[in-house]
Ligand SMILES: Nc1ncnc2c1ncn2[C@@H]1O[C@H](COP(=O)(O)OP(=O)(O)O)[C@@H](O)[C@H]1O
């Protein structure tokens with residue numbers, strides 16, 4: 001059975017075609033800069049050279065079409081026809097309290113995803129376009145929605161509730177949901193297996209462009225840093241993470257902007273980009289800091305500091321921690337971020353092995369010293385495989 005997994009982000013589309021007989025990736029790739037100048041598709045068929053093409057992609061539906069064409073291309077394709085695809089699994093950000101377990105896409109599911117646009121303004125619209133483009137391009141094939149909220153949905157009430165009048169929870173289900181759930185579930189589950197300890201206390205730092213951190217015991221969520229929307233918590237590429245809500249009122253009043261405009265600023269112009277003034281991409285900020293750009297240095301210090309604070313809070317929440325795991329674009333690749341985070345964790349009994357940290361090569365690696373009380377691990381996330389597994393269960 002071949003499953004196509006589609007992960008639509010705000011300006012990108014990541015995909016994998018997976019043969020579920022042996023979970024081998026037949027092809028994977030990414031469409032970047034969707035909706036902007038210079039859209040590009042990078043397609044990597046297994047065992048063949050990668051194929052890169054710059055093509056206009058005004059929206060995600062065009063990107064889906066290009067992906068399906070690339071998969072069937074006589075030269076760099078891996079299937080003869082889209083008929084070979086049994087089902088499509090989609091990462092979907094938010095469906096409130098209505099759906100959080102993986103489900104077959106129906107008209108009602110699409111309606112709920114649409115109703116939640118304001119809770120996931122960067123993701124939900126793209127997710128829905130991705131689903132509808134697949135329905136159109138491959139009529140009759142089952143589409144499965146795998147929700148980013150599945151992991152956080154089960155956190156205890158004391159962690160999920162905001163201390164605001166209870167009626168807003170009753171009326172509108174205003175609570176903390178948490179996101180990157182597919183990743184936190186996959187990575188914490190793999191860590192429990194790696195440690196061989198069923199009740200392992202694990203902190204997962206999913207640090208990519210979006211970033212969140214979770215605490216779990218035996219793979220079950222205790223707490224996670226994103227809230228009602230993916231804006232709460234860590235400092236991200238363009239998102240502020242935690243701010244005093246009174247900041248919104250002050251800036252709206254003084255700059256004469258609406259709350260919607262302010263939220264757009266917190267989502268798209270803040271974080272590493274806003275603080276450094278350089279870029280939302282960590283690599284650019286690290287480079288600028290190396291060239292003595294003071295704001296870039298400050299942005300990095302604040303970025304690391306926020307992660308350190310959350311790790312401390314989550315170790316306290318679980319009354320201990322067995323492993324701290326780094327994953328996603330930054331977590332898997334940035335030697336200095338991992339090193340600087342671990343520098344402040346000596347009090348927990350964390351001892352990083354500098355050499356091991358520098359020699360991580362794309363696979364799972366333990367980067368703490370043999371004597372470290374807490375294991376520090378780099379474990380590549382695989383949201384696409386986890387989504388494909390959920391998809392298979394439903395078709
Ligand atoms: N080699 C690297 N070193 C440091 N950071 C990296 C490296 N590769 C990617 N990143 C960071 O990872 C981020 C993207 O992470 P990713 O998990 O792909 O994010 P998302 O899924 O949210 O788009 C980039 O913005 C970049 O800052």
Ligand SMILES: CC(=O)OP(=O)(O)O
Nearest residue numbers: 009179180209210230
């Ligand atoms: C939830 C979220 O922030 O996702 P991403 O990192 O893909 O933007």
Ligand SMILES: [Mg+2]
Nearest residue numbers: 208209210328
């Ligand atoms: Mg991601």
